[in-house]
Structure formats: structure tokens, C-alpha cells
Amino acid sequence: MADDSSSSAPTKTEKKSWADEESDEEVPSxxxxxxxxxxxxxxxxxxxxxxxxxxxxxxxxxxxxxxxxxxxxxxxxxxxxxxxxxxxxxxxxxxxxxxxxxxxxxxxxxxxxxxxxxxxxxxxxxxxxxxxxxxxxxxxxxxxxxxxxxxxxxxxxxxxxxxxxxxxxxxxxxxxxxxxxxxxxxxxxxxxxxxxxxxxxxxxxxxxxxxxxxxxxxxxxxxxxxxxxxxxxxxxxxxxxxxxxxxxxxxxxxxxxxxxxxxxxxxxxxxxxxxxxxxxxxxxxxxxxxxxxxxxxxxxxxxxxxxxxxxxxxxxxxxxxxxxxxxxxxxxxxxxxxxxxxxxxxxxxxxxxxxxxLTLDKVKQYKVYCPDELAKIEVIKDKIFEFGQKVGQTIIFAHTRNTAKMLHQTLSKDGYECTAVQGALSQEYRDKIIKEFKDGLTKVLITTDLLARGFDQAQVNLVINFDLPVKYDFPSEPDYEVYLHRIGRTGRFGRKGAAFNLMFSDRDRMIMEKIERHFNHTIPEVGDWQSEEDFEKALKDAGWRMMKSMGELGCGE
DNA sequence: AAAAAAG
The missing domain is CATH 3.40.50.300 (P-loop containing nucleotide triphosphate hydrolases)
Structure with missing residues (x-):
């Protein structure tokens, strides 16, 4: 079991002058x-x-x-x-x-x-x-x-x-x-x-x-x-x-x-x-x-x-x-x-x-109110997916294994390239999906709170909460810690990161309010889930340049 | 009903 496989793949050059975690390395020179x-x-x-x-x-x-x-x-x-x-x-x-x-x-x-x-x-x-x-x-x-x-x-x-x-x-x-x-x-x-x-x-x-x-x-x-x-x-x-x-x-x-x-x-x-x-x-x-x-x-x-x-x-x-x-x-x-x-x-x-x-103001957070679950999926497809792919990697969090699976099937069926991991899958398969993501071969990963904590991948610039994290014995209460850990998958070591919280019920609104109050941090809302401009405004405010000039961004490749 | 675990 004590094998020497160092699983980290050299990915890209980024300048940094302090210590970081494993996958955050520079290309060896x-x-x-x-x-x-x-x-x-x-x-x-x-x-x-x-x-x-x-x-x-x-x-x-x-x-x-x-x-x-x-x-x-x-x-x-x-x-x-x-x-x-x-x-x-x-x-x-x-x-x-x-x-x-x-x-x-x-x-x-x-x-x-x-x-x-x-x-x-x-x-x-x-x-x-x-x-x-x-x-x-x-x-x-x-x-x-x-x-x-x-x-x-x-x-x-x-x-x-x-x-x-x-x-x-x-x-x-x-x-x-x-x-x-x-x-x-x-x-x-x-x-x-x-x-x-x-x-x-x-x-x-x-x-x-x-x-x-x-x-x-x-x-x-x-x-x-x-x-x-x-x-x-x-x-x-x-x-x-x-x-x-x-x-x-x-x-x-x-x-x-x-x-x-x-x-x-x-x-x-x-x-x-x-x-x-x-x-x-x-x-x-x-x-x-x-x-x-x-x-x-x-x-x-x-x-x-x-x-x-x-x-x-x-x-x-x-x-x-x-x-x-x-x-x-x-x-x-x-x-x-x-x-x-x-x-x-x-x-x-x-x-x-x-x-x-504690609240990560380094990660720009947004909330989007959607009328129903289908709308959430459309927001991912039409407003976020392509952008996320260009800018780096994206993690989508769902509350249950089933939702993760469903989302994966729905997106894949329509040609959106993504993978999914959760605890019900075989270890071998889990390893494969994780490795592909860490190697940068896949850009969008759907998961449960399996990866909410500790998962370290510097290129993750976008986190999407398809479901909000709630306490399971008390689902009207947000799980503040999990929230923080989830959005902490991006913005690693001071990099840029953004997180979108998708909501579709009054309960979700309430949960987001509680999260905002708890961290004493107002999370701006993307006004209209169907509005291209509203999303562009949010992304711009998050520090990303717009689609056209994406090439200069220097963070995808 | 996330996660871990069972032989």
C-alpha cells in the first residue's frame, strides 16, 4: 500500500512565492x-x-x-x-x-x-x-x-x-x-x-x-x-x-x-x-x-x-x-x-x-433565484457552464447522491461534458474521476459533500451550489460550516474564485438569508435568471473579464 | 440520508 505514486500532475505555471498544498505546484524547473x-x-x-x-x-x-x-x-x-x-x-x-x-x-x-x-x-x-x-x-x-x-x-x-x-x-x-x-x-x-x-x-x-x-x-x-x-x-x-x-x-x-x-x-x-x-x-x-x-x-x-x-x-x-x-x-x-x-x-x-x-470575501458569492428545478439546470447550461469551462474548472455541489447522478445524466445527455463522483460509486471509479479532474482532463465535476472538505485543486475557479447545504436533522437550518468548505474549494491560496448559489423556493431564500446574517456578509443576487447581462455583470464584478477577451485571462491553460 | 463501514 505504501506505493510511491505521486499522483500530482504538473499542470501549469503559476507564480507563487509561498508554500501551498500539493496540487498547487509550479512546473518543475x-x-x-x-x-x-x-x-x-x-x-x-x-x-x-x-x-x-x-x-x-x-x-x-x-x-x-x-x-x-x-x-x-x-x-x-x-x-x-x-x-x-x-x-x-x-x-x-x-x-x-x-x-x-x-x-x-x-x-x-x-x-x-x-x-x-x-x-x-x-x-x-x-x-x-x-x-x-x-x-x-x-x-x-x-x-x-x-x-x-x-x-x-x-x-x-x-x-x-x-x-x-x-x-x-x-x-x-x-x-x-x-x-x-x-x-x-x-x-x-x-x-x-x-x-x-x-x-x-x-x-x-x-x-x-x-x-x-x-x-x-x-x-x-x-x-x-x-x-x-x-x-x-x-x-x-x-x-x-x-x-x-x-x-x-x-x-x-x-x-x-x-x-x-x-x-x-x-x-x-x-x-x-x-x-x-x-x-x-x-x-x-x-x-x-x-x-x-x-x-x-x-x-x-x-x-x-x-x-x-x-x-x-x-x-x-x-x-x-x-x-x-x-x-x-x-x-x-x-x-x-x-x-x-x-x-x-x-x-x-x-x-x-x-x-x-472567516467568511471568504476572496470568493465572490452570488445567489440566483430560479422558479423551479428545470430553471436551475438551464442556468447551469446557458449561463455558467461555458464560462466555467473557459476560465478553469468548476465543481457543482448537490445535496444527495441521486441529485448528483440526475444532474450528471441530464447535462451529459445534452452534450455538456462533465463527470460526477459520490460515495455510492465503486472506489475504482471514484479514483478515476478524481484523477481525471486533478489532471485537468475534465472541467466540470458534479459531486456531493464528499468533496466539500479539503479537496485541493487550484484550477477550480467556480463553485455552484445546486442545492444549498442544510443540516440534515434540521433542513430549514443552513449548514454554515459546509457552506464555507464548499465555497472554499475555489479561491485556493488567494486565487480568484466565484460561487453561485441556486435557489428555487422560499425555504432556499430563508436559508440564504441566514447564511448572509451568520457571516455578516451580503451576497448579491443575480436579478434575472434568464438575463445574460445580469450574469455577465456578476462575473465582471467577480473580476473576470468578459467572454470575448477570455483568451487573455491566463487562468485556463 | 453526505460520509464512513460490512467480508
Whole structure:
């Protein structure tokens, strides 16, 4: 299972100067040296927080400090302000600091190569809470992290990263500095979370020990596969192997009892299969030092994978000799799950994005009222499909497998080229469809919430909600987290993205209103679902040029 | 009724 197939296909050249996730790579050009320390980095406006090491001030009373620093950086004045506020519990010390970076508005040109694709993905507030004595300073460069030579080589030559993204700069020291504390970390969709925990796993593993030492649990098989691909790529020169614990294709099913025990050092998989392997005693957990929950809020949600997750965690904690570091990563943590997560990792460090910051204004969102379902389909066919194809790739989300299937059949029948994936299909077929989409062979993919989370494909510029995401025990309530994750499939790492929400009932209107209120963000409506001009206006407002000049857009091919 | 899982 630990094969070396790095599934990422080099697709296109895009300039970027910070770390990103797997499929976001540039075309390899070995002549290119890593750019850390070069001019490219110096003029970047990011991560000037490296000098910020927090020392603890032990006054008896709660105390809030705020300081602001402004720096003149030459050509474009950038001002950073950071405020540090300290809250003290009764006797345990907790620090919380929030770092906000305000930037001038004219620094983009030299970074994004003029294609207008990259904006400021890092322009966010992250609130950090650390516990205990540890003092962390943000990592400006990957060199600051004491990584092995082999790992650094993978980062630069395979991943082609230049320097840590913001979430990486802050979280990696927390993950990698002993004593290894647990961490709950929230960061925006497409900001490079995968790299954080993959690096964490790779650097905690002893390549000479041939048994599992790190584990990553994911909500879907597709995500497990994607994460494994990232890990294999980043860790290519380390010799570390990995085991993908997802259900075997029914065609070549072999009972676990007949299979050899796992000797790979990193296990990545879905909860059920991991449980199966451990309870069959074919997957040893006694030396697992780091346990990662990707999409952790869902993994710990009551209606998600809470039971499985807790069981696996307990199993590891009770069998592991040296103790196991737990990392919880997600873009979303609603209050209920957040509270639960903080009970699960009581003495850990925390990184949270301010709630107001969470809505992705980088993704332009629209709503379209349609009189009936047929009209929704016509909107996709006549107003969005062709545009989406030209501009990049499109994902259409439907609420059920059946709707996804129906939509796929309806569109295909009329000659609209698209594919569909959902959980009822065979694993082999799912893999094939995903691969075709990741390779850019297909442009429009219809799916369920199977792909709502984590699916990373930089070329997705358009998301369509054919159905709005609702809670299933309470269908008049929107599922805010799923909404955020769905639209987060586009606008990855600061690229341009747009999302269309198709509505056809009063209930849908209500749901959209609730979504707008929740994120405190007005979503403009495309006035008339039949009006070409209304859609063009929306797309133009989203930053896309019109059809005729599409060739210059520079984002499709 | 998304997702994961079952032998």
C-alpha cells in the first residue's frame, strides 16, 4: 500500500512565492534555486512576526496590553499592528495574542506575475493561545524549523515552496518544539494547513524504525489519498513510507487476517478502516507519537465521526509508551465543536481565526433565484457552464447522491461534458474521476459533500451550489460550516474564485438569508435568471473579464 | 440520508 505514486500532475505555471498544498505546484524547473533569502522573499510583506517571541508577564490581575509597531519598508509603506492581550485564568497562564497585518494596497504586482490571480491570502488575523512555559517564535523560513536536510530538499525541490505561509510560520514551531504539545489549529481554506501537519508527521518519524509512528485520520477516502500524496511528495527524500488505510476495492478484497502487519511509518486513512486494522492487531499503535485529525471539527462532531475518533485516540493513548501529540486542524470550528475540541486537548496550544474573518470575501458569492428545478439546470447550461469551462474548472455541489447522478445524466445527455463522483460509486471509479479532474482532463465535476472538505485543486475557479447545504436533522437550518468548505474549494491560496448559489423556493431564500446574517456578509443576487447581462455583470464584478477577451485571462491553460 | 463501514 505504501506505493510511491505521486499522483500530482504538473499542470501549469503559476507564480507563487509561498508554500501551498500539493496540487498547487509550479512546473518543475530544476535550475531554479529555492528563493528563500532572495529578493523575492525580502520584498514580501509577510511574516514580520518572526521576531515576536512572547514572554509571560505574571501580574496577578487580568491585563491587556496592546502595542502597535509600524515599520517603514521602503517602497510601499506597510504597517503592521499587533496587539497582544493576555488573559489569565485563576492560576494557569494563558496567553492570547492576535496578530493582524495591514498592508498597503499596491504590493501585488511583483508577486503575482501580473496575472491577477493571487491576492493576499495571508491578510488575516490568527489568535494564538499558548499554554505552559513554551515560548514560540514564528518561523520566517523553513530553515528555522530544524528540519532534516532531506525534508528541506523535499520542501524546495518537490513542493517548490519558498517560505512558510502564515499558518505554517506560526503553527510549525508549536508542533515541532518539545515538549510536543497538542494543538488545535484553525486556518482558512487553502492556506496551507496540510503542509503543517504533514511536516509535523514527517519530522517526528524515525526513518530507521519500521513501524507506525504517525497517524492522520480523514473524513473521506479522497482526502486520505490526497494527504498521502502530499506526504509522499514532501517526504520523498526521507525514505519514510506510508500506509493508506482505506477500504480495499471489493474486487480484490483480502481479509485483513491474511495480510502482513503494517510496517510503514505513517498511517493515513479513514476512521472505519483504521479501526479495523488496529482491532485486528495488524496496526501497531504503541509507537505512534503524533496523531492528526484533518477536518477535525467534523471528525469530532456528534453527527460526524466523534465516536470513531475518540476510540482511536484512546487506543493510541493507552498503548503508546511515550505519549502522543494530538493535532486538530480545520478551517471551521463552530462553538459547540470548539468547546468539545478544547476538552479533548485540554492543555494544548490553540490557533483560531476570528469569526468575523472567516467568511471568504476572496470568493465572490452570488445567489440566483430560479422558479423551479428545470430553471436551475438551464442556468447551469446557458449561463455558467461555458464560462466555467473557459476560465478553469468548476465543481457543482448537490445535496444527495441521486441529485448528483440526475444532474450528471441530464447535462451529459445534452452534450455538456462533465463527470460526477459520490460515495455510492465503486472506489475504482471514484479514483478515476478524481484523477481525471486533478489532471485537468475534465472541467466540470458534479459531486456531493464528499468533496466539500479539503479537496485541493487550484484550477477550480467556480463553485455552484445546486442545492444549498442544510443540516440534515434540521433542513430549514443552513449548514454554515459546509457552506464555507464548499465555497472554499475555489479561491485556493488567494486565487480568484466565484460561487453561485441556486435557489428555487422560499425555504432556499430563508436559508440564504441566514447564511448572509451568520457571516455578516451580503451576497448579491443575480436579478434575472434568464438575463445574460445580469450574469455577465456578476462575473465582471467577480473580476473576470468578459467572454470575448477570455483568451487573455491566463487562468485556463 | 453526505460520509464512513460490512467480508
Amino acid at each position: 530544476p535550475a531554479d534555486p529555492p528563493l528563500v533569502g532572495s529578493k523575492d522573499v525580502e520584498q514580501s510583506e509577510l511574516n514580520k512576526i518572526e521576531s515576536l517571541s512572547i514572554s509571560e508577564d505574571k501580574c496577578k490581575d487580568d491585563k491587556i496590553e496592546s502595542l502597535s509597531i509600524s515599520e517603514d519598508k521602503g517602497k510601499d509603506d506597510k504597517i503592521e499592528s499587533l496587539s497582544i492581550s493576555e488573559d489569565k485564568g485563576k492560576d494557569d497562564k494563558i496567553e492570547s495574542l492576535s496578530i493582524s497585518e495591514d498592508k498597503g494596497k499596491n504590493e501585488d504586482e511583483d508577486r503575482d506575475g501580473g496575472d491577477g490571480l493571487l491576492e493576499n491570502p495571508e491578510d488575516t488575523d490568527i489568535k494564538a493561545v499558548t499554554t505552559g512555559e513554551s515560548v514560540y517564535s514564528s518561523a520566517l523560513r523553513f530553515e528555522d524549523l530544524n528540519l532534516s536536510k532531506d525534508l528541506l530538499k523535499g520542501i524546495y525541490t518537490e513542493m517548490r515552496f519558498h517560505r512558510p505561509s502564515k499558518i505554517q510560520a506560526i503553527s510549525l514551531p508549536m508542533i515541532l518544539t518539545p515538549p510536543y504539545k497538542d494543538l488545535v489549529a484553525q486556518a482558512h481554506n487553502g492556506s496551507g494547513k496540510t503542509t503543517c501537519f504533514v511536516l509535523g508527521m514527517l519530522s517526528r518519524v524515525d526513518p530507521n524504525k519500521k513501524l507506525p509512528q504517525a497517524m492522520c485520520i480523514c473524513p473521506t477516502r479522497e482526502l486520505a489519498q490526497q494527504n498521502q500524496a502530499v506526504l509522499l511528495k514532501m517526504g520523498r527524500f526521507t525514505g519514510i513510507t506510508s500506509f493508506l488505510a482505506i477500504p480495499a476495492d471489493s474486487a480484490n478484497y483480502v481479509p485483513i487476517s491474511k495480510l502482513p502487519p503494517v510496517t510503514d511509518q505513517v498511517v493515513i486513512g479513514t476512521p472505519g478502516t483504521i479501526k479495523k486494522w488496529t482491532s485486528a492487531r495488524k496496526l501497531s499503535t504503541r509507537e505512534i507519537k503524533i496523531l492528526v485529525f484533518d477536518e477535525a471539527d467534523h471528525m469530532l462532531a456528534e453527527d460526524g465521526f466523534r465516536d470513531d475518533s475518540l476510540r482511536i485516540m484512546k487506543e493510541i493513548q493507552s498503548s503508546s509508551t511515550a505519549g502522543c501529540q494530538v493535532l486538530l486542524f480545520s478551517a471551521t470550528f463552530n462553538d459547540a465543536v470548539k468547546a468539545f475540541a478544547l476538552r479533548v486537548v485540554k492543555n494544548g496550544n490553540q490557533l483560531f481565526v476570528k469569526k468575523e474573518e
